[in-house]
Amino acid sequence: MDAVEFLTAAEAARKLRTTTRTVYALIDSGALRAVRLGRSLRIPVEALGALPPARFSAKSDLLEKAGTGSEHAAGSPLC
Numbered sequence: 001m002d003a004v005e006f007l008t009a010a011e012a013a014r015k016l017r018t019t020t021r022t023v024y025a026l027i028d029s030g031a032l033r034a035v036r037l038g039r040s041l042r043i044p045v046e047a048l049g050a051l052p053p054a055r056f057s058a059k060s061d062l063l064e065k066a067g068t069g070s071e072h073a074a075g076s077p078l079c
Helices: 009-016 020-029 045-049 053-057 059-066
Strands: 035-037 040-044
Touching: 009 020, 009 040, 009 045, 020 040, 040 045
Parallel strands: none
Antiparallel strands: 035 040
């Protein structure tokens, strides 16, 4: 039986080159699988590879749905 490697939200964010807030939003939306160990969430490493690329690139839409998006002025580019 193979051991499963888990990451914290901060470690997953570094691998995805995003923020922990985005990682939690992906988990809440069901796009990223995570398990709860006590009070902590852990993300299986293989779940990062299963993340759909189109879903991940729509980060700002996902954050808005989760109520954590930042407000941008109309016409301003998203960073």
